[in-house]
Structure formats: structure tokens, C-alpha cells
Amino acid sequence: MMAAQQIRERSERVRRRFDQAEALLVTDLSNIRWLTGFTGSNGWALLTPDETVLVTDGRYGGQATAQRAEAGGEGRVIVGLSGAAMLDSLAAEAGTFGSIAFESAHVTYEQFQRFQSILKTTLVPVGGLVEAERRTKDEGEIARMAEACRIADGALADVLANTGLEGRTEAQIRNALEIRMRELGASGPSYETIVATGPINAARPHHRPTDTLIEPGHTVIIDVGALYDGYHSDMTRTFFIGEPTPLQQELYEVVLEAQKAGVAAVESGLSTAELDAVCRTAITAAGYGERFSHGTGHGVGLLIHEDPFINRTGDMKLQVGDVVTVEPGVYREGFGGIRVEDLVVVTASGCRVLTASPKDSPCPPSPPTT
Amino acid sequence: MMAAQQIRERSERVRRRFDQAEALLVTDLSNIRWLTGFTGSNGWALLTPDETVLVTDGRYGGQATAQRAEAGGEGRVIVGLSGAAMLDSLAAEAGTFGSIAFESAHVTYEQFQRFQSILKTTLVPVGGLVEAERRTKDEGEIARMAEACRIADGALADVLANTGLEGRTEAQIRNALEIRMRELGASGPSYETIVATGPINAARPHHRPTDTLIEPGHTVIIDVGALYDGYHSDMTRTFFIGEPTPLQQELYEVVLEAQKAGVAAVESGLSTAELDAVCRTAITAAGYGERFSHGTGHGVGLLIHEDPFINRTGDMKLQVGDVVTVEPGVYREGFGGIRVEDLVVVTASGCRVLTASPKDSPCPPSPPTT
Numbered sequence: 001m002m003a004a005q006q007i008r009e010r011s012e013r014v015r016r017r018f019d020q021a022e023a024l025l026v027t028d029l030s031n032i033r034w035l036t037g038f039t040g041s042n043g044w045a046l047l048t049p050d051e052t053v054l055v056t057d058g059r060y061g062g063q064a065t066a067q068r069a070e071a072g073g074e075g076r077v078i079v080g081l082s083g084a085a086m087l088d089s090l091a092a093e094a095g096t097f098g099s100i101a102f103e104s105a106h107v108t109y110e111q112f113q114r115f116q117s118i119l120k121t122t123l124v125p126v127g128g129l130v131e132a133e134r135r136t137k138d139e140g141e142i143a144r145m146a147e148a149c150r151i152a153d154g155a156l157a158d159v160l161a162n163t164g165l166e167g168r169t170e171a172q173i174r175n176a177l178e179i180r181m182r183e184l185g186a187s188g189p190s191y192e193t194i195v196a197t198g199p200i201n202a203a204r205p206h207h208r209p210t211d212t213l214i215e216p217g218h219t220v221i222i223d224v225g226a227l228y229d230g231y232h233s234d235m236t237r238t239f240f241i242g243e244p245t246p247l248q249q250e251l252y253e254v255v256l257e258a259q260k261a262g263v264a265a266v267e268s269g270l271s272t273a274e275l276d277a278v279c280r281t282a283i284t285a286a287g288y289g290e291r292f293s294h295g296t297g298h299g300v301g302l303l304i305h306e307d308p309f310i311n312r313t314g315d316m317k318l319q320v321g322d323v324v325t326v327e328p329g330v331y332r333e334g335f336g337g338i339r340v341e342d343l344v345v346v347t348a349s350g351c352r353v354l355t356a357s358p359k360d361s362p363c364p365p366s367p368p369t370t
Numbered sequence: 371m372m373a374a375q376q377i378r379e380r381s382e383r384v385r386r387r388f389d390q391a392e393a394l395l396v397t398d399l400s401n402i403r404w405l406t407g408f409t410g411s412n413g414w415a416l417l418t419p420d421e422t423v424l425v426t427d428g429r430y431g432g433q434a435t436a437q438r439a440e441a442g443g444e445g446r447v448i449v450g451l452s453g454a455a456m457l458d459s460l461a462a463e464a465g466t467f468g469s470i471a472f473e474s475a476h477v478t479y480e481q482f483q484r485f486q487s488i489l490k491t492t493l494v495p496v497g498g499l500v501e502a503e504r505r506t507k508d509e510g511e512i513a514r515m516a517e518a519c520r521i522a523d524g525a526l527a528d529v530l531a532n533t534g535l536e537g538r539t540e541a542q543i544r545n546a547l548e549i550r551m552r553e554l555g556a557s558g559p560s561y562e563t564i565v566a567t568g569p570i571n572a573a574r575p576h577h578r579p580t581d582t583l584i585e586p587g588h589t590v591i592i593d594v595g596a597l598y599d600g601y602h603s604d605m606t607r608t609f610f611i612g613e614p615t616p617l618q619q620e621l622y623e624v625v626l627e628a629q630k631a632g633v634a635a636v637e638s639g640l641s642t643a644e645l646d647a648v649c650r651t652a653i654t655a656a657g658y659g660e661r662f663s664h665g666t667g668h669g670v671g672l673l674i675h676e677d678p679f680i681n682r683t684g685d686m687k688l689q690v691g692d693v694v695t696v697e698p699g700v701y702r703e704g705f706g707g708i709r710v711e712d713l714v715v716v717t718a719s720g721c722r723v724l725t726a727s728p729k730d731s732p733c734p735p736s737p738p739t740t
Contacts, residue, residue, distance in 0.1 A: 083683075112479045
């Protein structure tokens with residue numbers, strides 16, 4: 001049995017962080033899920049001093065009540081049969097408060113105008129309030145993410161052993177990975193699996209798989225994660241097809257050493273810019289700094305990309321309970337690309353790596369003999 | 371070969387609709403894809419009188435240039451290596467215009483504040499400008515959606531014939547459908563496939579599949595679509611396990627007749643509220659109006675839910691080239707639920723139904739004999 005999540009404490013954690021207004025209107029669906037357990041595609045949560053009221057539409061009434069109860073949460077669920085009815089219900093609740101904070105990073109300009117015209121209360125913009133608590137994963141969340149990592153590790157190992165890379169297309173490998181993750185218990189892929197092969201495609205960090213054949217001489221980037229009970233995993237490995245060239249070998253070692261240095265540096269209190277610098281300095285010292293064209297990593301949880309973001313301008317400090325990727329890479333059209341990525345959870349003594357696929361050698365196991 | 375999309379005309383179509391400002395800042399990723407062919411997860415398009423400039427980050431430079439060229443589009447691609455650098459690049463472009471319109475339904479309150487502080491120009495909120503053109507699908511888009519429907523039809527037929535429903539779990543059927551869609555050419559499911567069985571789960575219109583067993587006496591709602599080259603399909607069928615009860619049979623006929631009446635009513639010029647009323651009136655006349663707890667349908671395209679939305683308060687008129695669902699349903703906890711949904715394209719003479727799975731009988735084919 002997976003460790004329970006501490007749903008009931010979460011509203012309280014947010015309340016303690018919050019004195020900008022009398023209540024907080026939560027509109028981001030991941031924040032709503034985290035606070036209430038509700039997974040529907042439409043809803044608002046109003047966090048008052050006494051309860052967390054959930055407003056949703058007619059498709060989700062029964063589901064919202066049941067999911068909240070299953071998650072161990074409490075509070076009223078109000079169903080509006082149209083968007084206008086939902087807004088009226090929200091206005092009735094909001095009217096008892098002199099001021100309500102809203103999530104300025106999620107409410108659109110248009111939504112803000114609508115809220116302002118209908119809610120008879122002062123609206124106060126706040127940024128990242130729920131996210132600031134949500135980034136700290138509890139035991140139940142970490143267990144779910146560890147399971148998602150285990151599924152992706154297993155799928156990658158099975159596809160390398162049973163399908164092989166050479167002679168397959170990028171799309172075939174993506175399909176095989178996503179199907180195997182499902183068989184191993186994932187509710188889906190964590191994001192569209194990246195399989196990027198050869199001098200052009202592997203040079204694009206977020207390449208979308210095509211019918212390009214994986215051929216000798218290629219580097220192949222596989223970036224794969226599983227979704228498990230709402231939580232994501234994220235991992236990248238790079239493979240060579242056939243004997244690597246000296247340049248491929250050199251670049252792999254540069255990226256791998258930078259990635260290992262990054263993982264070794266992870267500790268509570270380190271700033272995200274400092275962690276980025278650890279990987280970037282190593283790659284720059286080897287002469288490839290300008291080929292590392294993205295940030296070092298990002299938080300992962302109910303979203304595949306969430307706080308803390310780890311890049312040159314990152315000004316957050318790592319905290320115990322953060323789950324983040326460490327994923328330096330180098331890319332050049334005509335050469336291809338190399339990226340190595342692990343998912344780690346920040347602990348009191350450094351970090352624990354949740355992804356377990358081998359990374360010391362970039363060569364895939366021999367293709368299946370069938 | 372799939373019909374080409376008319377990328378180059380699209381910016382021109384939007385320009386003709388638009389006189390609120392000197393240029394248009396497009397921030398919604400689906401709108402950006404539609405205008406430029408670019409599929410990355412981060413970018414802005416600035417539609418000026420002369421070109422459509424694409425601004426993205428270091429992960430996507432090569433991809434953005436290549437995808438635009440492949441799609442037959444043109445215009446500069448500007449790469450910023452960080453969010454701040456992207457914003458600086460945008461500011462440099464924007465500075466030459468006295469006013470710029472922004473997408474008020476997509477720009478968040480926080481983003482608006484940031485744009486306002488950095489772009490040295492007047493910002494003008496506009497709503498749904500690109501969407502107003504994007505809802506009209508061209509031949510290439512309709513061909514992609516027809517192919518997505520064909521894939522989902524094939525997967526459903528194969529799973530019914532080869533796996534069967536009775537004795538399987540909801541999650542097993544979801545997995546089988548999603549795997550089969552991949553095998554038939556989908557790049558993924560169009561949304562998380564809904565398989566909802568029995569008196570509790572099938573009563574939730576957007577139920578997420580669980581390990582609940584599909585058993586005799588159940589109604590089973592299967593809502594499944596494929597994603598094909600960026601375009602979605604959407605279809606629902608309801609099945610009975612074993613001999614239907616008189617109530618199940620009656621409700622199926624009520625929903626099916628309402629759905630057929632809705633499809634028959636689709637024509638250019640009909641308002642979305644009128645189309646909703648066709649289905650709703652039929653179900654209300656049978657005494658189950660309050661059990662039809664959602665709208666009649668929605669547009670489908672690059673998004674699974676997009677304009678025009680078809681519900682009681684809908685004030686859009688259907689147009690030739692709209693692709694919409696018609697999907698009435700009735701639900702009650704303790705009974706379960708029934709929904710029948712097709713995807714149709716509005717034509718000069720009514721509509722063409724893109725989904726082809728049988729719907730006249732709710733009983734699945736006999737389970738496989740293996």
C-alpha cells in the first residue's frame with residue numbers, strides 16, 4: 001500500500017503562509033488537486049479560514065465529493081450547471097469576505113476582469129502561494145514519484161533488451177516505451193517521450209519522434225518518464241549506435257561528469273543558480289558552454305515542469321523535499337546531441353536519486369538476437 | 371499523402387480580422403502552432419503587418435526554423451537563451467510599434483504586468499482573434515481529424531472483438547485502446563481515454579479509469595479519441611453487459627434519438643444554443659432533462675475542447691468548417707450513465723460525420739472465445 005498523502009494538512013500549510021487577504025481563490029488545477037484530491041478539468045477552490053470550498057460543474061459533482069473523501073479531505077462541494085452558475089456560486093461565497101487573494105500567475109487577464117465585475121470583494125494578486133508549499137513533497141508524493149521512476153527504468157531496460165534501437169524508428173521506440181510503461185503500471189507517459197536520433201534530430205533538445213531510422217553512427221537521446229497516480233517522473237539517457245567516434249566519446253564524458261557533479265552538489269540551501277553553475281562551469285571548462293542551450297533542471301511533481309527551476313537566473317534555494325531534475329546537455333546540428341538526466345529528491349544529507357537506469361556507458365546492450 | 375495545410379494564408383486571415391492595434395502578440399501555444407507550424411512548449415509569435423516573428427528559447431531554435439519551413443511558412447525566428455533574453459528580444463521587436471494587441475484569454479495577470487513594464491508600447495486586450503479563424507478547418511486539418519477518427523474507430527472495434535469488455539477492468543480497456551491507437555498510427559490518445567462502468571463510475575461523465583471490473587448488468591461508457599499530427603478526435607459509445615434492463619434500454623433510446631436529432635440539426639447558421647436545445651428538448655421531453663448535466667458539445671481541432679462550445683448559453687453560430695462534437699448523455703448515481711458522441715464537420719449542406727463506430731445497438735459483440 002502506497003503511503004498516504006497528507007491532504008488535510010495542506011490547506012493549513014497554505015493558510016499559515018498567507019495574510020494578504022481574508023481568503024484565497026485557487027484556480028490552478030494542479031493546486032486544486034493538491035489541496036483537495038479533485039482531478040477534474042474545471043473547478044475553483046476557495047480557501048477560507050475555516051474550510052476549503054470546491055466549486056465545479058455538473059460533470060464533476062459526484063467525483064469531486066468522492067475524491068475529496070478518498071483523499072481524506074473535507075469541506076463543501078458546490079456544483080454549478082454552467083460557467084455562469086459556477087461564478088454565481090463563487091460570488092455568493094466570496095461576498096462574505098472583504099478581500100480575496102487570487103493566483104496572478106494562473107488567472108488570465110480576461111478572467112480577472114470577469115472576477116472583478118462579479119465578485120463583490122477586493123481582489124489581491126498573489127504569486128506562487130500554493131506552489132511554495134506544493135514543491136515540498138511529502139512521503140506519499142515521493143513514493144508515487146519513486147514508483148513512476150521505477151516504471152520508466154523498467155520500460156527502458158525492457159525496450160533496450162527486447163526491441164533494441166538500431167534499425168527502429170524514433171516513433172517505434174517511443175511507442176514501445178509508452179506501451180511498456182502502461183504494462184508496468186503507469187497511467188500514461190509523463191510527457192510525450194522524446195526519442196531523437198542522429199545529427200539533426202538529436203541536436204533538438206525537445207525533438208518530437210518521427211519516422212527517422214536509428215542508424216550506426218548516431219547518438220540517440222531518450223527522454224522518458226511515467227505518470228503514476230498523478231505524479232511524474234523524468235529521465236534522459238543517451239546511447240551511441242556502434243563504436244563511438246572520439247568526439248562522441250569526449251562529449252559524453254563531459255556531459256556525464258557535469259551531470260554527476262550537479263547531482264553531487266545538490267543540498268538544501270544551495271541556490272538554483274549555483275546548482276546550474278556547477279553543471280555549466282564543467283561544460284564551459286571543456287569548451288562546450290555555448291552548446292549547453294538550456295537550464296540545468298526543474299522541479300517535478302503533479303506537473304512535469306514546476307518550481308524550483310534550475311537555471312542561470314534561478315534565485316530559489318533548494319529545500320528538503322524538493323524533487324528536481326539534473327539534466328545538462330550539449331547539442332550541435334550536424335553532430336547531434338547528448339543529455340543525461342536524473343530525478344533526485346533533496347534530503348537532509350544531500351539528495352537521493354530516484355532514477356536508476358545505468359548511465360556510465362552510453363552504448364546500448366547488444367540488440368536482441370531474434 | 372495528407373493534404374497540405376495552408377499555413378501561409380493563416381497570418382493573412384488573422385490580419386484581415388484585426389485593426390485594434392499595429393501588431394498582435396500571440397502567446398497561446400496552439401495559436402502559435404496554427405500560425406507557424408512550431409510545436410515547442412515555449413514561444414511567442416508577433417504578427418506584424420509584414421511578417422510573423424517567432425521568439426523562442428535555446429531548446430527550440432533549430433526546430434522552430436525547420437518546422438516553419440516544413441509547414442510552408444516564413445518569417446524570422448529569434449532565440450533567447452533565457453526567459454529574460456526572450457523578453458528583451460520581444461521588447462526590441464515591439465518597440466517599433468505604437469500599440470500591440472495581446473490575447474487576454476491567455477495572458478495571465480502576472481504576465482500582463484511583466485509585458486507592461488518591459489514592452490515600450492501600448493498593450494490592447496483582444497479576445498479570441500486567432501481562435502475565430504482557427505475554428506474554420508481547412509482541407510488538410512479535416513483530413514488529419516478524419517484520420518484520427520478512423521484510428522479511434524479501428525481501435526474500438528479491435529478491442530471489442532479481441533479483448534472484450536466483460537471481466538476486464540476499466541484501466542485494462544483504456545490501456546488496450548490507447549496501445550491499439552498507437553499501433554494504428556496515432557501519436558497518442560487525444561485525451562485520457564474514459565472507460566466508466568457500472569452504477570457509480572458511469573454516472574460520472576469524466577470518470578478516470580480505475581481497477582473496477584466490468585460486470586454483467588453494467589452500462590459502460592467509452593469515450594476515446596486519437597491524436598494525429600497535432601489534431602484530435604473525440605467519440606463516445608455506451609455498451610450494456612448482458613441483457614439490458616427495460617430502464618437501460620429506454621434511456622439508451624432516449625439518448626440515441628436526442629443525439630441523432632442533434633446531428634441532423636447541424637447546419638451553418640444554427641446557433642450553438644439552438645443546437646444544444648435540440649438535444650436537451652428531446653431528453654427533457656422524455657423526463658430526464660435534469661440528468662443531462664453538461665453541454666451538448668464543443669469544437670475540436672488542435673485542442674480537444676475549443677470554440678465553438680455548444681451549450682445552453684452558447685451564442686456563436688455554426689459555420690462551414692467548424693468541427694464539433696454532438697454528445698448528449700444522462701447520468702444518475704446508482705444507475706450509471708449513457709452517452710453517445712460523434713464528431714462532425716459542418717459543410718455547405720449540413721454536416722459530415724467523421725466518426726463511424728456503430729451506435730444503433732448498445733450491446734458489444736460477443737466476447738472473444740479464446
